[in-house]
Amino acid sequence: MNLLDYLPGVPDFPKPGILFRDISPLLANPAAFKEAIAQMEALAQSFDYTHILGIESRGFIFGSALAHHTHKGLALARKPNKLPLATHKEFYGLEYGSDYLEIQQSTLPAGAKVLLIDDVLATGGTLIAANKLLRNAGFEVCGAITLLEISFLNGRQLLDQHGIANKSVLVS
Numbered sequence: 537m538n539l540l541d542y543l544p545g546v547p548d549f550p551k552p553g554i555l556f557r558d559i560s561p562l563l564a565n566p567a568a569f570k571e572a573i574a575q576m577e578a579l580a581q582s583f584d585y586t587h588i589l590g591i592e593s594r595g596f597i598f599g600s601a602l603a604h605h606t607h608k609g610l611a612l613a614r615k616p617n618k619l620p621l622a623t624h625k626e627f628y629g630l631e632y633g634s635d636y637l638e639i640q641q642s643t644l645p646a647g648a649k650v651l652l653i654d655d656v657l658a659t660g661g662t663l664i665a666a667n668k669l670l671r672n673a674g675f676e677v678c679g680a681i682t683l684l685e686i687s688f689l690n691g692r693q694l695l696d697q698h699g700i701a702n703k704s705v706l707v708s
Contacts (some may be wrong), residue, residue, distance in 0.1 A: 537567065537568060537571050539562065539568060539571060539575075539683075539705065539706055539707060540569065540684075540706055542559075542562035542565055542568045543557045543558065543559060543561070543562055543683075543684060543706070544557070544558050544561060544623035545557055545558075546558055548589070549580045555686075557655075557656055557684055557686075559594060559597070559655055559683070563597065564587045567585070569601075569663075572598070572683055572705060573598070573601045573602060573605060575705040576598060576602050576653070576681055576705055577602060577605050577606060579604060579673070579681050579703040579704075579705065580606060580651060580681060582679075582703070583651050583678045583679045583681075583701070584649060584678055585608065585649045585650060585651040585679075586608065586609065586647075586648050586649045586650075587608055587610070587611055587644055587648045587649070587650050587651070588602055588603045588608050588609070588610050588611070588650070588651050588652075588653050588703070589608040589610075589612070589613055589639070589650050589651070589652050589653065589654065589666060589670065590603075590610060590611070590612050590613070590653050590654075591610045591613045591637070591652065591654040591663070591666055591704045592612065592613060592614050592615050592618075592637070592653035592664055593615075593708040594654070594656075595613070595653050595654035595655055596612060596651050597655070598654070598655055598683060599612075599653035602653060602681075608651075609644075609648075610646050611639060611643045611648075611650070612639070612643075612651050613637040613638070613639050613666050613669065614637065614638050614639070615635060615636075615637065615638070616635070616636055616638065619638055619639075620640075621640050621641065621642060621651045622640070622641045622642075623639060623640055623641060624638065624639050624641055624673040625637065625638045625639040625669065625671055625674060626665045626666070626668045626669035626672065627665065628662060628664065628665030629700075636665070637662070637665050637666055638668055638669075639669055639670070639673065643672070644670075644673075644675055644704050646674070647676075648676070649674075649675075649676045649677075649678050650675050650676065650677050650678060651677075651678050651679055651680070651681065651690070652666050652667065652670075652679070652680035653680070653681055653682075653695050654666075654673055654675060654680070654682050654683075654698075655682060655683050655684065656681075656682055656683065656684045656685075656686060657682040657684070657685040657686065657688045657691040657692065657695070657702065657704055658686050658691050659689050659690070659691050659694065660690075660691030660692070660694035660695045660698075660702075661694075663680045663682075663691075663695060663700060664694065664695065664698050664700070666680075667698060667700050677700065678701070679700065679702060679703070680695065680700055680701070680702040680703075681702070681703050681704070681705075681706070682702070682703075682704045683704070683706060684704060684705070684708060685704035685706065686708060687707050687708065691702045692704075
């Protein structure tokens with residue numbers, strides 16, 4: 537099964553020049569979604585982690601499924617003003633703007649070793665922000681896994697420069 541067949545590109549979304557990869561067809565196909573999680577789980581076996589951090593919003597989908605399959609705790613990195621309790625936050629740049637991530641201060645236990653999960657590795661900005669967020673909060677980041685890496689944007693090189701071990705199921 538070629539999982540890229542289930543990730544069609546949508547040109548000029550959300551802005552001109554951006555090729556958005558739609559995960560909806562993959563999620564709608566039970567066999568493709570199961571295969572994607574199985575491949576992410578295989579990659580996760582090379583990391584020593586106690587918890588998964590799913591990054592809003594599409595990272596929630598893959599992070600929760602992976603946490604279920606690996607019997608690990610799940611934490612969520614949210615966009616601004618979505619969490620009711622005190623948070624840690626980190627600003628970051630996107631391919632098409634800037635934003636920040638938050639994690640509720642009480643979510644992870646002391647000593648948590650966290651594996652970052654997102655759907656796409658583009659420029660690496662979101663994963664770098666999640667890494668900084670967790671490290672500044674006193675947690676260990678073990679690495680990052682994404683479903684898809686868009687190689688021409690060089691996000692892998694940037695993650696490597698920041699010392700973030702990373703793996704992707706697919707590279708395009």
